[in-house]
């Protein structure tokens with residue numbers, strides 16, 4: 001049986017439990033252990049697919065087509081293993097399963113209750129799919145003290161006593177604020193949070209104290225005393241410039257050894273070379289480029305987290321600092337607006353998106369990149385707007401549009417796939433990894449270096465194939481198609497320095513250790529563009 005690490009959070013949300021867990025996972029993988037990561041989310045949605053990215057951040061898509069919490073993106077970026085449909089369990093999913101069983105009569109004669117029925121279902125999910133792994137790390141979303149996370153906490157509490165001894169470790173992530181007025185690091189919120197956890201019956205084995213500045217030994221010792229722990233059980237994770245420095249920081253704090261000792265696993269040798277290499281490249285950039293990101297949810301960092309990380313990975317590869325200029329597409333109403341917004345950028349990236357708001361500005365941005373030879377990377381909706389621009393402004397089809405925004409346009413250059421129009425909203429899009437074959441000599445083929453790729457999708461509409469001949473006559477080619485369905489997956493403009501749109505989301509598969517080829521290609525073109533500008 002695998003060993004289990006449960007990660008809970010206290011004091012406040014957004015402390016980076018997911019990244020902490022993922023960084024720990026990478027250290028344990030580095031020691032030769034097979035590590036699986038999962039996330040429990042207490043909300044009642046079946047999955048975050050129907051939530052606003054503005055409120056909840058990005059929806060991460062797994063290889064098997066599950067819409068999940070963005071923390072799974074961190075797990076995949078730090079670890080070698082991929083997540084799947086068993087990796088993100090919400091209260092909604094748990095209740096759904098229990099109620100399905102109740103209707104079937106599986107609990108005949110019983111009163112169906114949170115304890116034991118919901119908690120048993122959660123416990124079933126803890127171990128699901130763990131056969132090939134030595135260590136399973138499970139992050140419990142939310143903050144201790146929330147009403148809705150109680151069933152999950154009760155389940156992980158019970159789990160320790162179902163499992164063999166020394167096979168469960170509880171890690172609690174808290175915050176130690178720095179009080180400017182007294183110049184002190186305050187441990188009281190952490191003490192209270194640990195007490196709150198104890199009320200539920202969980203004794204934290206390790207505390208990860210997040211803080212703005214490094215904690216001194218006195219503060220660590222004091223925290224240990226008040227929380228029934230030893231000094232060594234207090235791990236400090238202070239703010240660092242890049243999330244990719246966190247594995248090194250946790251290792252210096254002794255966290256991986258500590259966990260292994262508590263789980264009675266061998267402290268096998270390891271190397272941190274790859275993390276040092278990545279950190280050094282980030283700290284010592286040789287170039288700097290600015291790329292514009294054109295979207296409407298641009299004021300929330302987490303809305304495009306995988307995309308931003310994929311850009312960072314390409315930056316690490318090229319040893320280049322990437323400045324992202326957030327451009328609100330609603331502000332691009334004229335060519336003059338585009339000129340002003342893109343005057344000092346070396347690349348324009350339009351990410352995926354839904355809904356009509358801001359779309360005309362995205363179409364104008366793509367046109368600006370095309371006409372002014374600025375590297376352009378259009379992802380999903382970003383590809384669709386590039387096609388609309390080309391149809392309108394090169395083919396002369398002034399009313400060309402997507403059926404998403406103009407259902408009755410005579411020129412639906414982007415149209416609904418069969419069965420997608422008016423479909424129920426949850427989990428019905430074209431989701432997950434699909435095969436794509438790339439044309440010899442294309443930009444995409446050069447970037448990937450292989451003919452057949454698999455990339456993850458999340459959309460309802462597709463490029464309308466009726467117009468393809470006219471595009472290619474005028475200089476836009478489809479360089480990647482799905483071999484089964486013939487659906488166009490990649491579009492390029494060969495005469496342009498770098499103009500590529502893809503119907504899939506390459507950002508989900510980029511890792512700091514293996515940056516995504518399309519992002520590497522785009523940033524390389526941006527570096528060239530910026531050096532030509534002088």
Ligand code: GLN
Nearest residue numbers: 352353380381459460461
């Ligand atoms: N809204 C578009 C569609 O559903 C694009 C989706 C996306 O960019 N992920 O096809």
